[in-house]
Amino acid sequence: MTSPKRDLLIDTALRLFGRHGFHAVGVDRVIEEAGVARMTLYNHFKSKDELILAVLRRRDERFRNWFMRRVERAAPDPRGRPLAVFDALDEWVRGDDFTGCMFVAAAAEYGGDDPIHRAAGEHKDLMLAYLRDLCAKAGAKNPAGLADGLNLLAEGAVAMAHVAGHRDAARTAKAAAEVLLRDAGLQG
């Protein structure tokens, strides 16, 4: 299930798909930049779509892991974590390697009935579940409702940062988030 070449292929594809999109990057480009033979790719993955699914799984795991650690490091106190979400976001979208949300891109390139689109949706649901957990543990009045609001602000910030190049989008979202937090009885 796990192998060095397979890992290398996923990482290389992760970088290329993230930068240029899925259809725009062919398997030839992936194997060339990975320095791997063509049949090695098709030995580890049944098709390009399977490679993409593996890429999305790795991206989901890595991103959520980084995000949670980043939030919890920024806010040791659980009551500060819902807001710290936007500090993590800010660091992400300001990074030189920021190329938008890979799951939004995947959903854009593959129809709603495609497994790739569905995998992207699952990632979004997991992120929302994490936010719900944060809001509940922070002691918000209506944790689910607050999490929904924060989630939309976060998604919007990523979209505006990428599409319109608004590098300050996460800070803008943070300002709106503070209003929602006050309304939920937090940070008042």
Next chain:
Amino acid sequence: MTSPKRDLLIDTALRLFGRHGFHAVGVDRVIEEAGVARMTLYNHFKSKDELILAVLRRRDERFRNWFMRRVERAAPDPRGRPLAVFDALDEWVRGDDFTGCMFVAAAAEYGGDDPIHRAAGEHKDLMLAYLRDLCAKAGAKNPAGLADGLNLLAEGAVAMAHVAGHRDAARTAKAAAEVLLRDAGLQG
């Protein structure tokens, strides 16, 4: 500058690109579904990218037009319009033909330095400018700040509706928007 065949090509490409993405739809598919000869396309557009830019211009014009009319029809009173934005959004994302935001998709498929990506960014800036105008005319305390917040909620709602299939995303956004509006001295 304007011609029936050209119009037909733009409309056909608009539908196909919206449904399947830009790279996934070739010019052959466009001309076939438009019932037009290949040279007719290349007579009106220098390249596929030029066709895409024409599609984005038409989409921007049509969408903003529909959106503004829809908002103003739902709220004759300017003070109700910032919130009516989310009723328009709700109608859009619940529609059977909803396939996400075409400009988000364009930005995902073309790098930040590509004219196609830049055109997408310009649309986002125009939408934000409209929101600012709405918030100012509604008499909000801090019109620009409120518009930023509402804009992020709206963008987030479209993303969640498309990627995760949350058909109620616009109503969720509306609930959060009401909190922001109260904070801005509106709808209290």
Next chain:
DNA sequence: GGTCCAAGATAGAACGATTTGTATAATAAT
């Protein structure tokens, strides 16, 4: 009303490059 010409649209072939995926056979590693 008829004639002619230019513009535009047509189908179709051809271009070279690239796409995903497979088959084969030799090489390297464990």
Next chain:
DNA sequence: ATTATTATACAAATCGTTCTATCTTGGACC
């Protein structure tokens, strides 16, 4: 000795784009 990886060739399709050669059409002129 088995397994993984390699290079190469191949298939069949599609990509964006150009070219040619035919056909339709709509006005200008007489």
